[in-house]
Amino acid sequence: MNNETLLKVSGLSRQFGGLMALRGLDFQVRRGEIVGLIGPNGAGKTTAFNVITGTIPPSAGEVHYAGQRISGLPPSRVVIAGLARTFQATSTYPKESTADNIYRGMLPRIRESLVGPVTGRYHRDLAASDVPAEIERILKITDLERWARHEAGSLPYGLQKKLGIAVALATKPTMLLLDEPAAGLNHEECNELARLLLRLRDDHGLTLLLVEHHMALVMSLCQRIVVLVQGEKIAEGTPDEIRQHPAVIEAYLGAPDYAHA
């Protein structure tokens, strides 16, 4: 990890009618960090992801990525800037194979792709002849090689979630936003996920921002944690600082998975 700020979220707010889902959120993620974004249900975590990735516009505030202002850009441009995300629910094409789903994630990178006009907007770093090797590379990173030809919808749930990560990786991001990657996973799948995320950071240089309710995972993986309650940041710090933070303890009082983390 170095000290370069990769993601800078400044005064980010989002209103839905009368509800302030995010209120002036400020935080930064440095290159090479794994940062957790936690908070009780309805705290605004997914809204924060949606605004950062351009799925919905902010009501106020800005997001900068690698020095570039990305707030206001559509999701396709945010991905090109290097920021990819995964979704809470599995979001792959169930009738297509694992490899074809990965290929879809890769499409905007392919030079002289027949899909859409060549506008020069994309970083077309892949020649069509290099696509099979790139799919193999992603399958290998995510340990999905033996599932390459299986229909995505036929994979066990844990592998479908992993495929969601593989599709995001196919865009060649420098940062990955993961929305509840451990939800629905059993103990062994969860350990495997933790190993994958550490490999992504250590061997592939990725920076990770993680929304997750699985506190043991968050506490063991993240260098820093940002805590949201009702749209507002109530604390930020190392796992040890967060565990002992009075406002966090109060917000989570009675939440059994936090108490046992």
Ligand SMILES: Nc1ncnc2c1ncn2[C@@H]1O[C@H](COP(=O)(O)OP(=O)(O)OP(=O)(O)O)[C@@H](O)[C@H]1O
């Ligand atoms: N499109 C929307 N329209 C209206 N209200 C919304 C919309 N999206 C989110 N909200 C509201 O904003 C608040 C924050 O929701 P959000 O999904 O961001 O929370 P969260 O922290 O991700 O919760 P969870 O942990 O349950 O996923 C909630 O009160 C939610 O009902």
